[in-house]
Amino acid sequence: MYRYVCKTMLRRLFLSKKVSYQARLFSGNFRYLEVLNNENNVAIVTMKRAPVNTLNSELLSEISSVLTNLDETKCSGMVLTSFSDKVFSSGLDFNEMYESRPATIRTLVSTILEVIIKLYGSPFPTVAVITGHAPSGGCVLSLCCEYRIMVQNFQIGLNVVKLGYSTPLSIVQLMVNTIGHRNAELALTSGRLFTTNEALRVGLIDEIAKDRASAFDKANDFLNQFKVIPPIARHFTKQSMRRALLQDVSINGKIYVEDFVSLISRPKVQELIAAYMANMKNKKKNSN
Numbered sequence: 541m542y543r544y545v546c547k548t549m550l551r552r553l554f555l556s557k558k559v560s561y562q563a564r565l566f567s568g569n570f571r572y573l574e575v576l577n578n579e580n581n582v583a584i585v586t587m588k589r590a591p592v593n594t595l596n597s598e599l600l601s602e603i604s605s606v607l608t609n610l611d612e613t614k615c616s617g618m619v620l621t622s623f624s625d626k627v628f629s630s631g632l633d634f635n636e637m638y639e640s641r642p643a644t645i646r647t648l649v650s651t652i653l654e655v656i657i658k659l660y661g662s663p664f665p666t667v668a669v670i671t672g673h674a675p676s677g678g679c680v681l682s683l684c685c686e687y688r689i690m691v692q693n694f695q696i697g698l699n700v701v702k703l704g705y706s707t708p709l710s711i712v713q714l715m716v717n718t719i720g721h722r723n724a725e726l727a728l729t730s731g732r733l734f735t736t737n738e739a740l741r742v743g744l745i746d747e748i749a750k751d752r753a754s755a756f757d758k759a760n761d762f763l764n765q766f767k768v769i770p771p772i773a774r775h776f777t778k779q780s781m782r783r784a785l786l787q788d789v790s791i792n793g794k795i796y797v798e799d800f801v802s803l804i805s806r807p808k809v810q811e812l813i814a815a816y817m818a819n820m821k822n823k824k825k826n827s828n
């Protein structure tokens with residue numbers, strides 16, 4: 541009898557360890573992401589690639605895996621945010637675009653495309669809590685979410701034209717769908733970055749928050765409204781709204797990727813990227 545009790549206790553102990561280990565596995569299995577589930581089954585996905593959440597292939601492929609996982613586990617919603625109170629994401633990693641082999645650039649661009657398709661087409665509601673600057677790729681990630689809440693005094697926008705390459709058609713479409721044709725044309729052709737206030741005025745973001753905590757309160761309010769909406773009806777409606785763009789990228793995605801790879805590989809664009817990177821370093825040196 542004593543042996544039976546000991547064995548059962550040990551087994552329970554082992555099982556409880558296994559369960560908590562599995563829970564930790566999901567939140568701790570990533571190098572650049574933290575994924576936590578709140579009591580409403582909403583996943584809080586925090587990018588944590590210090591210092592500025594530059595989007596390299598590894599971070600993007602982690603986001604892609606999480607999106608697949610959240611779809612399979614039928615989460616009720618997702619908040620995408622940053623560990624930093626200064627930068628949401630500084631966009632695609634120049635180090636994977638500058639003097640890189642086409643295969644490296646291709647992996648980077650295909651992975652962001654994969655993320656765009658999964659995030660934009662996700663069945664669950666998505667919110668970007670933008671706690672800092674969101675240029676270029678950072679802005680694209682937030683545009684794929686359904687709702688954007690941004691903290692005061694930062695900048696957001698698509699400045700890719702300044703790097704000498706054009707904005708891919710689907711990304712143009714994302715912007716047009718969000719801020720309208722006229723505003724998108726003006727913003728994209730000039731590579732404009734909007735302040736938080738300007739972004740609200742033009743509709744690039746939906747709400748302004750004074751800090752991270754109040755941004756999360758607002759994100760919860762947005763997600764809570766869906767508690768009374770049948771998920772399947774919501775999902776199909778979202779799909780209908782987003783079908784045109786999703787169909788386009790699933791049919792033409794490979795072409796867009798190749799176009800983007802050859803654009804970035806052009807000597808002139810490489811020169812501009814080098815100058816841009818040097819400028820960032822100089823700015824930093826001068827401010828120290």
Ligand SMILES: CCCCCCCC/C=C\C=C\CC(=O)SCCNC(=O)CCNC(=O)[C@H](O)C(C)(C)COP(=O)(O)OP(=O)(O)OC[C@H]1O[C@@H](n2cnc3c(N)ncnc32)[C@H](O)[C@@H]1OP(=O)(O)O
Nearest residue numbers: 594630631632633634635673675676677708710796820824
């Ligand atoms: C459906 C379409 C199919 C095809 C797919 C195409 C997909 C296209 C979609 C998107 C395309 C996006 C293109 C890009 O994203 S290109 C990247 C553009 N990014 C930027 O222009 C932002 C550059 N960064 C900044 O402006 C600042 O870093 C800022 C974010 C404002 C933060 O400033 P601060 O806090 O002062 O930090 P530092 O500038 O000192 O940066 C810290 C270190 O990080 C380095 N850094 C910053 N950004 C990048 C980057 N993008 N890549 C690589 N490295 C970066 C910076 O040099 C500092 O490094 P160090 O500490 O060594 O000096």
